Amino acid sequence: MKKILITGGAGYIGSHTAVELINGGFEPIILDDLSNSEEKVLGRLEEIVGKKLIFYKGDCNDPAILDQIGKEHELAGVIHFAAYKAVGESTALPLKYYKNNIGSLLVLLEFMQKQEIKDIVFSSSCTVYGQPDHLPVTESTPRKEAESPYGNTKKVCEDILVDFVKSKQGIRVISLRYFNPVGAHPSGKIGELPLGTPSNLVPFVTQTAAGIREKLTVFGDDYDTPDGSCVRDFIHVMDLADAHVKALSFLESKEDDYYEVFNVGSGNGNTVLEVIETFEKVNGLKLNYQIGPRRPGDVVKIWADTKKINQVLGWSPQNSLADSMRDSWNWQKSL
Numbered sequence: 528m529k530k531i532l533i534t535g536g537a538g539y540i541g542s543h544t545a546v547e548l549i550n551g552g553f554e555p556i557i558l559d560d561l562s563n564s565e566e567k568v569l570g571r572l573e574e575i576v577g578k579k580l581i582f583y584k585g586d587c588n589d590p591a592i593l594d595q596i597g598k599e600h601e602l603a604g605v606i607h608f609a610a611y612k613a614v615g616e617s618t619a620l621p622l623k624y625y626k627n628n629i630g631s632l633l634v635l636l637e638f639m640q641k642q643e644i645k646d647i648v649f650s651s652s653c654t655v656y657g658q659p660d661h662l663p664v665t666e667s668t669p670r671k672e673a674e675s676p677y678g679n680t681k682k683v684c685e686d687i688l689v690d691f692v693k694s695k696q697g698i699r700v701i702s703l704r705y706f707n708p709v710g711a712h713p714s715g716k717i718g719e720l721p722l723g724t725p726s727n728l729v730p731f732v733t734q735t736a737a738g739i740r741e742k743l744t745v746f747g748d749d750y751d752t753p754d755g756s757c758v759r760d761f762i763h764v765m766d767l768a769d770a771h772v773k774a775l776s777f778l779e780s781k782e783d784d785y786y787e788v789f790n791v792g793s794g795n796g797n798t799v800l801e802v803i804e805t806f807e808k809v810n811g812l813k814l815n816y817q818i819g820p821r822r823p824g825d826v827v828k829i830w831a832d833t834k835k836i837n838q839v840l841g842w843s844p845q846n847s848l849a850d851s852m853r854d855s856w857n858w859q860k861s862l
């Protein structure tokens with residue numbers, strides 16, 4: 528079985544990807560410093576996949592732990608999830624974000640060069656598009672000036688990867704630009720674990736339904752959208768996980784010095800109010816919510832054109848928004 532290092536593999540998207548890697552015939556080697564996740568995720572993962580997993584607790588900025596992993600395992604590729612992702616915090620603490628998100632990529636690329644590991648899949652984000660002028664966004668839609676240091680780290684990391692490929696080290700890279708990941712593993716054993724008050728919509732929805740939050744505020748209903756609330760492209764985390772497995776398998780067939788970027792979204796735009804309505808319907812619940820003022824800096828509407836990933840990687844999402852809302856609630860109930 529080909530071994531794949533997953534940095535940030537105890538986190539939300541990384542843990543689901545570990546499951547899909549095993550289903551796809553790879554062996555994940557997880558490296559995570561647990562700065563935004565819990566060690567018990569590993570046990571949960573092992574229950575799902577029915578076998579022991581290889582886990583290193585450590586910082587991806589630390590070349591020594593990478594060297595140790597390199598000595599102990601022959602790695603066929605890397606998926607780099609490890610990063611800080613709180614947009615608001617990144618504005619208050621930009622250096623923390625630049626240091627971890629960019630620094631960890633640099634350390635990892637040096638390690639790959641040294642170990643002659645060719646393939647890397649990088650976690651990028653639709654945040655690089657800002658508010659696009661035309662919808663849906665394709666991969667050639669121009670990137671906008673980043674609205675936050677977090678968003679800028681994703682742009683800079685994409686640029687670093689492009690430059691590294693251009694320098695002809697024999698590396699093969701796919702950057703996946705995720706839209707809004709939601710949902711959880713259908714077992715309810717793993718899912719998103721937000722620390723403190725969630726700033727993302729779906730964790731706030733599920734915590735409100737669970738009575739942890741009193742009510743959800745919808746940030747604005749007077750935008751130029753079908754019902755006035757913002758539009759996003761919500762993608763089930765298991766479909767997102769599957770995109771990583773397809774990306775890795777595809778890279779194996781590519782020539783050296785390869786770089787490509789793909790949108791990973793459902794290809795549909797849904798409003799915030801549609802998300803609430805779907806959540807209520809599929810789970811037979813009423814959600815306590817109110818309409819509030821707009822959230823400063825919010826993108827009004829964005830959704831992905833997914834033709835490229837459909838055609839090139841043969842990937843398409845298998846789960847609907849209703850599936851996501853069912854699985855997110857199932858996960859919340861298990862907590």
Ligand code: NAD
Binds near residue numbers: 558559561562627707
């Ligand atoms: P997450 O916080 O759940 O997972 C990230 C994991 O990385 C955490 O377990 C954390 O402990 C770990 N980590 C952070 N810095 C580390 C370091 N230096 N060394 C080792 N481990 C480290 O986040 P997620 O939602 O799973 O996101 C994964 C990736 O996808 C991130 O790069 C994020 O920026 C990107 N992304 C996320 C979203 C989203 O909405 N969730 C959207 C687009 C892109």
Ligand code: WQD
Binds near residue numbers: 612654743747758825
């Ligand atoms: C979605 C919609 C809110 C909470 C963020 C990051 C972005 C990317 C994904 C990583 C918006 C509305 C939310 C609430 C609400 N991450 N909302 N009430 O804004 O698309 O993007 O996560 O790369 O970089 O900025 O996601 O979940 O915060 O918001 O009405 O309590 O839900 O206004 O329209 P967003 P989100």
